[in-house]
Structure formats: C-alpha cells, structure tokens
Amino acid sequence: MATLEIRDLHVSVGDGESAKEILRGVDLTVKAGETHAIMGPNGSGKSTLAYAVAGHPKYTVTSGAVTLDGEDVLAMSVDERARAGLFLAMQYPVEVPGVSVSNFLRSAVTAVRGEAPKLREFAKETKAAMDALSIDPAFAQRSLNEGFSGGEKKRHEILQLEMLKPKIAVLDETDSGLDVDALKVVSEGINRFHDGDPETGVLLITHYTRILRYVKPDFVHVFAGGRIVEQGGPELADVLENEGYEKYVKAGA
Ligand code: ADP
Ligand code: MG
Numbered sequence: 147m148a149t150l151e152i153r154d155l156h157v158s159v160g161d162g163e164s165a166k167e168i169l170r171g172v173d174l175t176v177k178a179g180e181t182h183a184i185m186g187p188n189g190s191g192k193s194t195l196a197y198a199v200a201g202h203p204k205y206t207v208t209s210g211a212v213t214l215d216g217e218d219v220l221a222m223s224v225d226e227r228a229r230a231g232l233f234l235a236m237q238y239p240v241e242v243p244g245v246s247v248s249n250f251l252r253s254a255v256t257a258v259r260g261e262a263p264k265l266r267e268f269a270k271e272t273k274a275a276m277d278a279l280s281i282d283p284a285f286a287q288r289s290l291n292e293g294f295s296g297g298e299k300k301r302h303e304i305l306q307l308e309m310l311k312p313k314i315a316v317l318d319e320t321d322s323g324l325d326v327d328a329l330k331v332v333s334e335g336i337n338r339f340h341d342g343d344p345e346t347g348v349l350l351i352t353h354y355t356r357i358l359r360y361v362k363p364d365f366v367h368v369f370a371g372g373r374i375v376e377q378g379g380p381e382l383a384d385v386l387e388n389e390g391y392e393k394y395v396k397a398g399a
C-alpha cells in the first residue's frame with residue numbers, strides 16, 4: 147500500500163538575506179486508491195509543494211518530513227524519487243532541444259524500472275499509450291517540450307504517467323491551458339492510470355474546479371498562504387466553484 151506522507155513541511159526559496167518562507171507547515175497524507183485535490187489561489191504555494199516533493203534545487207526544506215512508504219523522500223536524489231514510485235508533472239516543464247520524446251521516455255522508463263526496455267516492446271508500449279491519448283505518432287520524434295503547445299505538454303505528462311506507472315502521481319496544473327476535448331483526454335488518462343491499479347494514489351493540484359468534473363477527488367484541500375486552511379470531500383470543490391477563494395485568502399494571510 148503506497149503512502150505519501152507530508153509532515154509539517156516548511157519550504158523556503160532564495161538564500162541568505164533574500165530567503166523567503168513559502169510553505170508554512172503542510173500536513174498531507176495520500177494513500178493508494180485515493181485522489182486528493184489541492185486547490186487555492188495563485189501564489190498560495192501549490193507549485194512550491196510539488197517542487198519541494200520533486201527535489202527541485204531552488205526550494206529548500208527548512209523543516210518537516212516527506213516519506214513514501216516510510217522511506218525518507220527528502221534524502222533521495224531526483225532519480226531515486228522516481229524509482230521509489232513518485233511521479234511529478236510540473237507546471238512549467240523544461241525544454242530539452244536535441245532529446246526526442248521517445249528517447250526521453252526510454253531513459254525515464256529505464257531509470258524507473260532499473261533496466262532498459264527491449265526496443266521492440268518499448269515501441270509497442272509507446273504506440274499503445276500514444277494511441278490511447280490521441281497523440282500523433284510523429285510526436286515521439288519531437289524535441290522534448292520544445293515548441294509544445296499547452297495541450298501537447300499535458301498529453302506528454304499523461305503519456306509519462308501511463309508508461310512509468312508510478313505509485314503516487316503529483317500533477318501540477320495538468321488542466322491549465324486545455325480546451326474541453328484535451329481536458330477530457332487528459333482526465334481519462336489520469337482515471338485510466340488510477341482506476342487501472344488500486345495501488346496508485348493521485349495528488350492533483352489545480353486552481354480551477356473544471357477538471358474535478360472528470361477526475362473525482364476523494365478529498366479536497368484548500369491552500370492559502372502556504373498552508374492547508376480547509377479540507378473536505380468532493381463537495382468542497384462545488385463550494386469553491388460558487389464562492390471562490392476570497393475568504394481563504396484572508397484566513398491564510
Ligand atoms: P501557486 O502554485 O499556488 O500559484 P507558487 O508555489 O508558484 O504558488 O508560489 C508561491 C509563492 O512563492 C509566490 O509568492 C511566488 O512568487 C513565490 N515563489 C515561488 N517560487 C519562487 C522562486 N523560485 N523564487 C522566488 N519566489 C518564488
Ligand atoms: Mg480512487
């Protein structure tokens with residue numbers, strides 16, 4: 147049973163004089179079988195949480211703990227985190243000219259599985275995953291994230307999810323910039339990943355309630371001022387849809 151545990155997490159950006167605390171004590175547990183949504187206003191620290199869990203060097207964990215099945219995630223390298231079963235899709239993925247999607251996927255799969263997949267099987271697997279996401283086969287030869295449209299970036303994230311089969315997936319603003327058709331394809335991909343394996347958990351970070359019509363959360367957490375200020379079930383998303391974040395912005399300040 148995969149469990150991601152975040153305990154009293156404090157995270158800063160910048161160093162020395164300019165260091166600024168962004169996360170001010172986050173507690174969250176995501177278990178296999180569960181879908182959690184983190185919602186909140188812009189600038190509340192949602193992406194900072196994802197980056198800190200991903201091990202991004204710009205984000206310094208000043209106190210608190212993150213564990214996956216009891217293992218200390220914060221002590222792991224980025225690759226070790228992936229191998230342990232964490233998948234993190236970032237709001238702003240990096241562009242890597244000269245590395246094709248196909249090569250990137252193959253090295254990611256190799257890193258996670260601990261051995262290189264056989265070429266023919268890998269090609270088959272990639273094609274099936276791309277078909278399921280309505281991705282044009284030519285996409286596999288494109289340079290990683292270079293000139294990708296918003297929709298292509300998001301489909302690529304879900305393609306990685308399908309191929310890497312992590313235990314816990316953290317998806318940051320996977321829905322932003324998607325038209326309704328792309329949103330459906332991406333949501334179906336997330337649902338296929340999650341429903342297809344009861345051992346997987348999803349942490350979906352989003353500013354908008356729209357994607358929650360397709361990906362049903364079991365728990366909704368509201369972020370404001372670098373902390374969780376409210377928690378509830380799926381009905382909380384409906385409240386947010388109607389009332390916005392205004393009252394939480396005040397509460398989190
Ligand atoms: P959200 O994803 O909820 O919109 P972020 O985590 O991106 O929020 O940002 C939270 C706060 O941290 C913002 O005030 C933002 O300006 C600040 N911040 C985030 N990353 C950095 C960074 N690398 N350098 C300086 N400030 C940052
Ligand atoms: Mg579930």
Ligand code: MG
Binds near residue numbers: 193237
């Ligand atoms: Mg963000």
